[in-house]
Amino acid sequence: MDEQELRALFSAAPPEAPEPTFSQDDVVRESRRQTVRRRNRITAGVSAAALVVVGFGAYGLLSGGTPGLLTAAKDNAVSAQSEAGSAQPGDGSMRPQVGGESPNFPAQPPQQGGDGDGKTGHLAEGASGCEQVDRELAIALAGELPVPVAVSEASPGGACSTASRSAGFRVPGGEVAAAAYPKGIPVVFKSQPAGTATARVTTASGGSLLLISVPASGATAPYAGQLDQFAHALAPRF
Template sequence: MDEQELRSLFSAAPPDAPSPTFTQDDVVRESRRQTARRRNRITAGVSAVALVVVGFGAYGVVSGGTPGSLTAAKDNAAPAQAGPGSAQPGDGSMRPQIGEESPNFPAQPPQQGGDGDGRTGQLAEGASGCEQVDGELAIALAGELPGHVTATQAVPGGACSTVARSAGFPVPGGEVAAAVYPKGIPELFKSQPAGTVTARVSTASGGVLVLVSVPSAGAAAPYAGQVDRFARDLAPRF
């Protein structure tokens, strides 16, 4: 190999590496900077989690429960919402029928008065016979009698019959009872004790209202002087 070839080889060889643009101190500073940056990210993440936990705790204190309890409360309240099949106040199943127990007229009122055997009649609107008390007549008669008389104390009364609407009340000294007979039906009821005061008045529907004041043994008929007035006041309502 001659001198010319050697010179060509040397000229084709790569040049020397350039001098570094940074020092060891630069590397150390960058490493510290990256470490601090990672530490700050970790600290920020932990702080965010802590804020979320504290926020849920404060919500539970203010609302008096946890989100789970609110969900449970909603679930428990759900049956109260009216659905297509739920019973409404106007549904027929909620309305008392004739012969059924009514909140205004319980099926078994206090055992007093009656037909002499201690029985009282069931309260029902428009009821006839001696087994049931007519609720409308009981309310009307209770409004006429002095004192604190309520429809729940009503009994069929001494003027009842199988075709008449009737209601009566035990009062001091005996019993006051009324019966409404339909138009064209004769007034037939059991005989009354001596001293009974009776009044008969035509009703607005063409029937007859009979009102009796039946005395207890050895007593005068209660409200004897007001029997006619009671009957005249009641008859136009029926």
């Protein structure tokens, strides 16, 4: 090997190592930093585990205590109900019947016949005369009146006759009554007080429907201007 080859080998050799960029103090600080990080992770894990344990314990306490609370509440409710039941009066007339109506309240409103004041009659379908109220006519007339009336309070009314179906109601200011006469039967009814208004139309069956409005003492005939309207509304039904 000549001198030129030796020079080439030496020039190809690596240069001297560079100066280190960190010192021993840097290594110590990084080691401490990693140690602190590991400690923090361990502390966080332990805290999370403790929270989970506490949560399960609380859930077990609540779920285990709820049935007892419900049972106690139920027992209190039953006890209160028993006390309330025992506080009721023992007189049977003061308590409703088990399977029916209370004796103090009849199942149907009483309906008076001709043995009373003669103003309220029994309800019957297709009834004629002045002793009974025609139920169908009473229901129809009640539906036309501007004021609420009870069908059970209907009376034959002043328009009734032995051949007609009739119904009437007491209204503010007097009475409104209707009478339906069969085809071929003349319209005949008793005389009415002064100021009485009347309306008469032909029914769908060829008969006659009469409406009268009888005023109370010192009043004008109630709904006198609406009698024709009521009569035309009722006529197609009879």
